[in-house]
Amino acid sequence: MKKISDTFFITETKNENPIYQQIYDIVRLIPEGKVANYGQIAAMLAHCTPRMVGYAMAALPSGSDVPWHRVINSQGKISQRAGGDGENIQRLLLETEGVEFDSNGSVDFSKVGWKVLK
DNA sequence: TCCATGACAAGAG
């Protein structure tokens, strides 16, 4: 059992629960205006790797309630899957929440980085 | 079953 926040706990089940479910649970904990990177999420689920987090996001249905747009890579940049449609949808969603992007199109983790209390 | 691929990260050179 890991403590994510004061009111949130997750069970460290290895085979019982799909790992994805835990990843989604973590992502759902990210508050508005904050962002987290894959490594951070993977670190919270010690038996998880950034690869899996990325894959979990890719497998996420579009109608999901998971704020996938708050998950970006370790460089503070958005990893866009397709070059075509919905290019800036993620950035747009973040800006709507108050996340600022610099001229490089990256966010400042020291400002909007999600800090988790362990 | 094997092989290639993928929204990544961290370390080495």
Added chain:
DNA sequence: GCTCTTGCCATGG
């Protein structure tokens, strides 16, 4: 600061 390499594992052909 940048490129290359390795770890890790679900998914699809």
